[in-house]
Amino acid sequence: xxxxxxxxxxxxxxxxxxxxxxSRMARGLKxxxxxxxxxxxxxxxxxxxxxxxxxxxxxxTVSTLAEANYFFKAGFKDIMYAVGINPNKLDxxxxxxxxxxxxxxxxxxxxxxxxxxxxxTQNNIYIKTLIELNCDDHRAGxxxxxxxxxxxxxxxxxxxGTHFMGVMTHAGDSYNCISIxxxxxxxxxxxxxxxDCATFLNENGIPSPIVxxxxxxxxxxxxxxxxxxxxxxxxxxxxxxFQAGVGSCKPEDIALxxxxxxxxxxxxxxxxxxxxxxxxxxxxxxxxxxxxxRKYGLVCEAKSGKIIENFIVGDVSQEHGMVxxxxxxxxxxxxxxxxxxxxxxxxxCMTAAAHSQYHLLxxxxxxxxxxxxxxxxx
Amino acid sequence: xxxxxxxxxxxxxxxxxxxxxxSRMARGLKxxxxxxxxxxxxxxxxxxxxxxxxxxxxxxTVSTLAEANYFFKAGFKDIMYAVGINPNKLDxxxxxxxxxxxxxxxxxxxxxxxxxxxxxTQNNIYIKTLIELNCDDHRAGxxxxxxxxxxxxxxxxxxxGTHFMGVMTHAGDSYNCISIxxxxxxxxxxxxxxxDCATFLNENGIPSPIVxxxxxxxxxxxxxxxxxxxxxxxxxxxxxxFQAGVGSCKPEDIALxxxxxxxxxxxxxxxxxxxxxxxxxxxxxxxxxxxxxRKYGLVCEAKSGKIIENFIVGDVSQEHGMVxxxxxxxxxxxxxxxxxxxxxxxxxCMTAAAHSQYHLLxxxxxxxxxxxxxxxxx
Numbered sequence: 001x002x003x004x005x006x007x008x009x010x011x012x013x014x015x016x017x018x019x020x021x022x023s024r025m026a027r028g029l030k031x032x033x034x035x036x037x038x039x040x041x042x043x044x045x046x047x048x049x050x051x052x053x054x055x056x057x058x059x060x061t062v063s064t065l066a067e068a069n070y071f072f073k074a075g076f077k078d079i080m081y082a083v084g085i086n087p088n089k090l091d092x093x094x095x096x097x098x099x100x101x102x103x104x105x106x107x108x109x110x111x112x113x114x115x116x117x118x119x120x121t122q123n124n125i126y127i128k129t130l131i132e133l134n135c136d137d138h139r140a141g142x143x144x145x146x147x148x149x150x151x152x153x154x155x156x157x158x159x160x161g162t163h164f165m166g167v168m169t170h171a172g173d174s175y176n177c178i179s180i181x182x183x184x185x186x187x188x189x190x191x192x193x194x195x196d197c198a199t200f201l202n203e204n205g206i207p208s209p210i211v212x213x214x215x216x217x218x219x220x221x222x223x224x225x226x227x228x229x230x231x232x233x234x235x236x237x238x239x240x241x242f243q244a245g246v247g248s249c250k251p252e253d254i255a256l257x258x259x260x261x262x263x264x265x266x267x268x269x270x271x272x273x274x275x276x277x278x279x280x281x282x283x284x285x286x287x288x289x290x291x292x293x294r295k296y297g298l299v300c301e302a303k304s305g306k307i308i309e310n311f312i313v314g315d316v317s318q319e320h321g322m323v324x325x326x327x328x329x330x331x332x333x334x335x336x337x338x339x340x341x342x343x344x345x346x347x348x349c350m351t352a353a354a355h356s357q358y359h360l361l362x363x364x365x366x367x368x369x370x371x372x373x374x375x376x377x378x
Numbered sequence: 379x380x381x382x383x384x385x386x387x388x389x390x391x392x393x394x395x396x397x398x399x400x401s402r403m404a405r406g407l408k409x410x411x412x413x414x415x416x417x418x419x420x421x422x423x424x425x426x427x428x429x430x431x432x433x434x435x436x437x438x439t440v441s442t443l444a445e446a447n448y449f450f451k452a453g454f455k456d457i458m459y460a461v462g463i464n465p466n467k468l469d470x471x472x473x474x475x476x477x478x479x480x481x482x483x484x485x486x487x488x489x490x491x492x493x494x495x496x497x498x499t500q501n502n503i504y505i506k507t508l509i510e511l512n513c514d515d516h517r518a519g520x521x522x523x524x525x526x527x528x529x530x531x532x533x534x535x536x537x538x539g540t541h542f543m544g545v546m547t548h549a550g551d552s553y554n555c556i557s558i559x560x561x562x563x564x565x566x567x568x569x570x571x572x573x574d575c576a577t578f579l580n581e582n583g584i585p586s587p588i589v590x591x592x593x594x595x596x597x598x599x600x601x602x603x604x605x606x607x608x609x610x611x612x613x614x615x616x617x618x619x620f621q622a623g624v625g626s627c628k629p630e631d632i633a634l635x636x637x638x639x640x641x642x643x644x645x646x647x648x649x650x651x652x653x654x655x656x657x658x659x660x661x662x663x664x665x666x667x668x669x670x671x672r673k674y675g676l677v678c679e680a681k682s683g684k685i686i687e688n689f690i691v692g693d694v695s696q697e698h699g700m701v702x703x704x705x706x707x708x709x710x711x712x713x714x715x716x717x718x719x720x721x722x723x724x725x726x727c728m729t730a731a732a733h734s735q736y737h738l739l740x741x742x743x744x745x746x747x748x749x750x751x752x753x754x755x756x
Contacts (some may be wrong), residue, residue: 005466007466007467007470007756008466008756009756010756041696041697063657063696063697064697083641083653083697084641084642084651084653085641086640086641086653086715086716087715087716088383088385088637088639088716089385089639092385108601108642109642109643109715110713111714112715113718115716134644137647138497138695139644139651139695139698139700140641140642140644140651140698141642158655169520172695204528214462241581261464262464263461263462263463263464263518264462264486264487264518264519265487266512266517266518268515269515273518274462275461275462278662278728279727279728279731281439282660282661283660283661283662283663283725283728284656284661285661285663317516317517318419318441318727318728319419319441319442319461319517320461320517322517336489337464337465337487337490338464338465338466338490338493347661349657349696350656350657350661350696351697353657353732354731355755356754356755376734377733377734378385378386378387378388378658
C-alpha cells in the first residue's frame with residue numbers, strides 16, 4: 001500500500017531511522033561494556049523488540065504486566081517489570097511465573113518487601129525482586145546507603161519467598177538536563193547510586209547480581225559504567241521532539257510520526273486543519289518547558305518525511321490539528337484538502353499509545369511494507 | 379466485585395452522578411424546546427448512549443467513523459460525523475450508507491462539496507451533508523453570510539450525489555469563557571451564526587432542515603435557542619475538572635475517575651506515588667490555563683469518591699502518579715501502600731480514551747455492578 005492510501009490518522013514507523021537509532025545505542029553500550037535490557041514501554045511491539053535484538057529474545061524491561069504477558073507470549077522470558085509492585089498485583093506475578101516467565105519485580109520499602117516474601121512463602125514460589133533506588137528525587141526509590149535499604153535487602157535476601165536480585169534506578173531527571181555535559185554528570189550520579197548501594201549491600205553480606213540503570217539520555221552520554229551490569233533505555237528506538245530538545249538526537253532522527261489528512265483551509269487565520277488532533281497526537285506538551293517549544297508537533301511532508309520549515313501544530317482539539325506558520329503566509333495551493341502530512345510527536349510513548357498499530361516504511365520508500373501490532377492497557 | 383479488588387489503573391463511572399448530569403441537560407434542553415443529538419466522543423460507549431436516551435436509540439453525534447460503525451451496530455441509525463470529511467474517507471461513508479445508516483457528514487468548502495457530490499453521483503448514492511460554520515475562530519468552518527457558503531450550499535443542494543441537510547457550528551471558544559455571563563453571550567453568538575446562515579440560504583431558495591449547535595457550556599447556559607433545531611453536547615455526561623473550571627459543573631458532579639493503587643511513600647518529598655501516571659490519566663493539562671490549576675487531577679477517597687482536601691496529582695511519568703499536598707504534611711499512615719485512591723481527570727474525553735472499559739458504581743455503593751466496554755481508534 002502506498003502511504004497516500006493509508007487511512008488517517010495512523011502511526012508511521014520509518015524502519016531505516018529506527019534501525020539507525022538501535023545501532024547507535026548498541027554501539028555505545030558495547031563500547032561501555034555493559035548489557036542492554038531495553039525498555040519496551042515505548043513501542044509495546046514484539047516486532048520492534050525483535051529488531052532491537054536482531055531477531056533474538058534478549059532481556060527486556062516493561063512498564064505494565066499487560067506488556068509482560070504480551071512479550072512473554074512472543075518468547076521473551078527475562079522480563080523486568082520496572083514499576084514498584086503493589087500487593088494487589090502479586091496474583092498476576094504468580095500467574096506469569098507459573099507460565100515459566102523469568103520475571104523480576106521492583107519495590108522500595110521494607111513493608112512491601114515483607115508482603116512480597118510472605119506472599120512467595122505462602123504460595124510456595126520464589127519471586128525475583130530488586131530494590132528501586134532514588135538517584136535524583138525524580139520519582140520513587142530508597143536512598144542507596146540508607147538503613148532502610150539494608151533492611152529491605154535483608155528481608156528479600158533472607159525471606160523464603162523471594163530471591164534478592166539487586167538494585168536499579170532511573171535517572172528521570174536527565175530529561176531536564178540542558179547540556180550534554182549535564183547529562184554526563186547525571187549519568188555518573190546514576191551509576192554511583194547503584195554501584196555504591198551494591199557495594200554497601202555486599203559489605204553486609206548481600207550480593208547484588210543485577211546493578212541496573214536506565215534512561216535514554218544517560219545511556220547515550222555516559223562516559224563510564226564500571227560496576228553497572230545492565231542499562232534500560234527505551235524511547236531511543238523511536239526518539240521524539242522532547243528527546244531532541246534534551247540533545248539525545250536531532251529531529252531528523254525521529255522514526256515515529258503520525259500520518260494525517262488535510263480536511264480544511266482556514267485562510268483568514270493562516271491555518272491548515274488536519275484530522276490528527278489531541279487523540280492521535282496525545283496532549284503531551286513536554287517541549288513546552290524546553291528551549292524550543294514544539295507545541296503539539298513538527299510538520300513533515302507525508303511521503304519524504306522531510307520537515308517543513310516554519311510549520312507547527314499550534315493547537316489541537318480532540319480530532320482536529322491546527323497547523324500554523326511560525327513565519328509568513330501559508331501557500332495553501334501546495335497543501336490541498338485531501339493531501340497528507342506527517343507529524344513528529346513531542347513524546348513517542350504517549351503518541352504511540354493512542355494507536356493499535358504501526359505502518360512500516362522501509363528504505364525511504366513511500367510503500368507501507370508491514371503493519372505491526374502493539375499491546376495496550378494494563 | 380468490590381472496588382478494592384479492581385485491578386488498577388482503571389476507569390470508575392459513578393452511575394448516579396452520570397444520571398444526574400444526563401437529567402440536568404435533558405431538563406435544560408426541554409425548557410429551551412430543542413432536540414438533543416448528544417456527542418458520544420467522550421464515552422464512546424453504547425451503554426452510556428442508552429442511558430442518555432433512556433433505552434431509546436436517538437440521533438447521535440460522533441467524532442470518528444470507528445464510532446459511527448460501533449454505534450450503528452448497536453442500533454443507532456441517525457448519526458452525524460462531526461469532523462470535516464475528506465475524500466479519502468468517502469469509501470467508508472459509502473459502506474455505512476450501504477448497511478443502512480442514516481449518516482450525515484460535514485464540510486466547509488466548495489471544493490470538498492464538489493468532490494462529495496461527484497463521489498455520490500459516481501457511486502449512485504445520496505450523501506447527506508451539512509455545512510460547518512465558524513462562529514468563534516476556534517477551529518474550522520465557513521462564515522455564515524459569505525458567498526463561499528452560498529456557493530457550497532448550492533453545490534450540495536443541486537448536486538445529484540448529495541442531500542443538503544443544513545448548517546452546524548461548535549462554539550469551542552466557550553471553553554475559554556471566564557463567567558456564566560460570557561457563556562450566555564457565546565451561546566447567543568453560536569445560535570445567531572447558524573440561524574442567520576439558515577435564513578440567508580433560505581432566502582436564496584435553499585432550505586436547511588437541520589440547524590445545529592453544540593458545546594457543553596453553551597448548551598447548559600443558553601437563554602434562547604429560537605431557530606436552532608438540535609444541540610450537540612457531549613462531555614456533560616461525565617464532566618471533568620476543565621468543565622468545572624469553566625463553570626459548567628462542580629467537581630463533585632464529575633462522574634468519571636481513575637482508580638489507582640498507592641505503590642510508594644516518598645516521605646522525604648512529602649509525596650505518595652500511585653500506579654496511575656500519564657498513560658492512565660492522559661497528559662491533558664487543560665486546567666493549566668484556568669483560574670485554578672488542577673495539575674494532573676484531584677484526588678478522592680477510593681470508596682466514597684469524596685475529594686481529599688489539598689491533595690493533587692502534581693506530576694506524572696508514564697506509569698507513576700505523584701500525589702502531593704498543597705498544604706501541610708501528608709499523614710502517610712492514612713494512605714498505606716496497597717490502598718487505593720480515585721483521581722478526577724482534567725479532561726474526561728482524553729482520560730477515558732486510554733482505557734478499554736468502565737467499572738460501574740451505582741447508588742453510592744462500593745460494588746462494581748457492571749463492566750461497560752468502549753470503542754477506540756479511527
